[in-house]
Amino acid sequence: xxxxxxxxxxxxxxxxxxxxxxxxxxxxxxxxxxxxxxxxxxxxxxxxxxxxxxxxxxxxxxxxxxxxxxxxxxxxxxxxxxxxxxxxxxxxxxxxxxxxxxxxxxxxxxxxxxxxxxxxxxxxxxxxxxxxxxxxxx
Numbered sequence: 001x002x003x004x005x006x007x008x009x010x011x012x013x014x015x016x017x018x019x020x021x022x023x024x025x026x027x028x029x030x031x032x033x034x035x036x037x038x039x040x041x042x043x044x045x046x047x048x049x050x051x052x053x054x055x056x057x058x059x060x061x062x063x064x065x066x067x068x069x070x071x072x073x074x075x076x077x078x079x080x081x082x083x084x085x086x087x088x089x090x091x092x093x094x095x096x097x098x099x100x101x102x103x104x105x106x107x108x109x110x111x112x113x114x115x116x117x118x119x120x121x122x123x124x125x126x127x128x129x130x131x132x133x134x135x136x137x138x
Contacts, residue, residue: 005054005072007107009049011076011103012031012035012045012046013049013054013076014073015034015035016031016065017065017070017077020064020065024064027062027063028043028063049069053066053068053069054068055069079102079106080102080106082118082121083105085121085125086120087102089121090121
């Protein structure tokens with residue numbers, strides 16, 4: 001992906017992908033509400049992400065992820081889903097705490113460790129290895 005995104009920018013990409021409608025368009029207000037931040041913070045992040053080629057922002061219309069942005073967002077969502085599932089299904093952490101902890105861990109876990117956790121989760125649950133848990137860990 002080139003230049004490494006900060007955890008904050010990864011959170012924005014993840015929120016945009018979650019807020020996007022069937023046409024791939026996310027409203028700034030929905031992203032703001034998902035992240036619990038103020039509109040100027042969203043606007044600043046969108047500018048940075050647009051400059052990096054991760055999205056296109058049309059003021060008063062919304063935001064769409066580029067192919068680069070979709071790949072980055074999907075990667076974050078995949079990391080989050082695996083971690084959340086591992087925490088809740090294997091360790092027995094309640095779903096809310098697992099989700100909060102996964103949000104923190106998804107930005108710092110190594111690819112190697114994530115893949116080992118994914119392999120273990122596959123063996124533990126019996127779900128296919130290619131199954132990537134969604135944001136709710138299912």
